[in-house]
Amino acid sequence: MNTQSDLSMKTDDVLRVELEVFRQEHRDLDDAIAALVDRGTGDQLTIQRLKKQKLRLKDKIARIEDRLTPDIIA
Numbered sequence: 001m002n003t004q005s006d007l008s009m010k011t012d013d014v015l016r017v018e019l020e021v022f023r024q025e026h027r028d029l030d031d032a033i034a035a036l037v038d039r040g041t042g043d044q045l046t047i048q049r050l051k052k053q054k055l056r057l058k059d060k061i062a063r064i065e066d067r068l069t070p071d072i073i074a
Contacts, residue, residue, distance in 0.1 A: 007067050019064045022057050029054040 007015065033050050036042025 007063060012068060015064050015068055019061060019068070022061050022064070026054060026057045026061065029057065 010018075029050055033042075033047060033054070036047055036050075
C-alpha cells in the first residue's frame with residue numbers, strides 16, 4: 001500500500017505516537033553511527049546503510065509532521 005494512503009487512514013493520535021517512535025529511532029541511529037565512527041569499528045558499508053535508514057526515517061517524520069500540521073491560508 002502507498003505510504004501516503006497509509007497516513008490518511010490513521011488518526012492524529014496514532015500518528016503522534018508513531019512520530020515519537022520514529023524520532024526516537026532516528027536519535028538511536030544517530031547515536032549508533034556516531035559510536036561506530038568514534039570507535040572506528042564500523043565499516044563504511046554498515047555506516048552508509050545506517051545513514052540511509054536514518055534518511056528514510058527523516059522522510060517518514062516529515063510526512064507525518066506535514067499531515068499533523070494544519071494548512072494555514074495567509
